[in-house]
Amino acid sequence: MKNIIDELSWRGLIQNKVPGVEKQLKKRTTIYIGFDPTSDSLHLGSLLPVIILIHFQKLGHKSIALIGGATGLIGDPSEKKDQRIFLSLETLQKNTESIKKQLSKLLDFYSEKTELLNNFSWIKNISLLDFLRNVGKHFPINYMMSKDSVKKRIDNNKNNGMSFTEFSYSLIQGYDFLYLNKEKDCLLQIGGSDQWGNITTGIELIRKITGKKAYGITFPLVTKSDGIKFGKSEKGENIWLDRKRTTPYKFYQFWMNVSDKEIEKFIKIYTFFSKEKIESFILKHRKNPEKRFLQKRVAEEITQWVHGKKAYEEVVKISHVLFGKKYINELLLSLDEKIFFSIYENIPHMKLPYKEFEKGVFLLDILKKSSLFASKSEANRALNLNSISINKKLIKKNILIHKENLIGKKYILFQFGKKTFLL
Template sequence: MDIIDDLKYRGLINQVSDEEGLREALKKPITFYCGFDPTANSLHAGNLLMIVIMMRLQKAGHHPIALVGGGTGMIGDPSGRSTERQLNTKEVVEGYAESLKNQLDRFLHFDQGNATFVNNAEWLNSLSAIEFLRDVGKYFTLNYMLSKDSVQTRLEAGISFTEFSYMLLQAYDYLNLYELKNCRMQMGGSDQWGNITAGLELIRKRGHEEQAFALTFPLITKSDGTKFGKSMGGAIWLDSEKTTPYEWYQFWYNASDDDVINFLKYFTFLSKSEIEALANEVESHPEARKAQKTLAREMTVLVHGEAALKQAEHISQALFSGDISQLNGEEIRQGFKDVPTYQASSKDSVKLIDLIVEAGIVPSKRQAREDITNGAIYVNGSRRNDLDEVLTQNDRIDNEYMVIRRGKKKYTLIQF
């Protein structure tokens, strides 16, 4: 199937300005772009959909331009927001833009000739207000701008002229890339349709004859109505320091049966036949979670690599079996990132009964004695029921960590 049919099969086309025209244009390599606003120093799971679609088009022979909005990021896009965005300083935006460039390079490989990185600060920061009003603003009526969803949804609560002008700046980005790099398609989430089509309007009104295109994909929601890309701890980031590879693996592994096949279509490069086989597994053997395991593996390799996948699977297996002692220090840091942590003294030995009281694992020595006697206390996955037990450096993992479990699920990380 061609790239449009593949995107349709995967549910990745929401709107397209001229489907037949785009199909014809895509018979030869074209240049296209997608924008990312630098609002943080890392992209997140929601942004990954845009990256993967860019990679699909790249694999089909087309030329992606990844645009980071170092200029527009100084203003803020009103799309999908109910309130004004908090503005960052120029230095913060520049730092975020550089971080995003490095992340995008891991997927699109800018130094290999087929993909290009641009920062719209290159042309927007030197654009004067008079130039902007004459060369861009005069081509748009207020009625046209007010008709866009991104503006209409903000009218009642109020929208500043700053955010109101964002649409025109994005339109200018498209015109600039069209003229300088022969970029003929802009893609983005469905909430970007108004901004993208404003670019088409500007290209047309500036007298360009070669057709340009707009393509959007649907914004992802989970079957239970919760927002995609969020967990109990907040956003799921591509940066391994913000979201560890283990957390990333678990995010995908915990996809529901109702979501997992759609996620396989959206985010992986598995073929239609491979995805359909996994859909049959969900129907016939849901308890095996084969589709979820495949999704978690594919996504972890894509974002963090093979070594990180092996580490994430090792942590998962150890936590499932309860044998914590097989983990190393780095795996402990990942697997127990969000559990309560107690900073213990570095002395060579400590009585178990004293440690679990000091760490707040039990409220009193009486309760400690009762729990140890009843076999409810585990150290690194091993049950300890000796009231006189003394823990030494031999009980520490990498001489730094000890994991104490009370009952079935209450974990505490002891750090020395």
């Protein structure tokens, strides 16, 4: 079999691994990766484990995607400063169904069917006494306290410490690995770098109860430009896979705006192009970086995978309208209602009464009501700096906008600077 470790290593998808895993992976191996259902959608960070599952399948291994319907009731404390807010069982069940649908679509697109499981189906049957007797007895407190996820959690919250609920999380995840090892002959667990402590707990539990050797691999966490990881509970803006939370246009534009340095890393970890093809793409990009060849290639590949070919073609048209320069006035006037509605759905928008435009509405009054500016004075400053356009025409004063200015008697396209739009 082709060496999966080599494949993932050159892509930058391995951070830590248990010794001996290379030898094990020369044979067909069952692996599993867990997905946390504390939100109703996956995001860019959780797209990485999906990609890794596919790489393993492509090279002949069997993969399991495990949704944490039970562990989600507790919340993983790894890399968290405070205890998570507990979600109701009903909410978690809805989230689980939503994520299950997303995983099925993503995995079926590229590979054989992955087995989808929910740990709630077996953990719900375990009594507290059985868990403490059969699992808890194998782990001294000193062992648990040595885990980075525990030490960091306590250090970051010295006043309140760490609840027993959070403290037990690693043992429950460890039990998942033991269960899958017994029932599915699963020998390898993979997770983000923050999961190393949880993974090794499972490996240790399997060794103590069955005497078998199990393995673990972690991959680096992907961070946003501010250094914060993509995560369901992280602060700041996230890039979601659900089009209701992040529109296909915004999703596409995220990739188009990635820096040249980052895009060379992202094409390796977020696409399935071969090493030879990626190296040729990078060389082509470096010759004319201003053409953003890599950004376009990655945006096309991932947007089609996540949102489909039709959505990709639609956002390309939208981008051409918003950022194109040639014949833009004629293009705006010739666009049909369907495309304008698509633009409306994908960028910031607002509604105003049509009758107001019969007498005319001042530009600054519209901008004041919009989400583009915090105040009328801020909008006025932007106008004085020649930063405002209407229907792709630069506006230098507070003009009255009449119904004659509406495209198709219905739309006005405002632009602030190069990349901020409002319809």
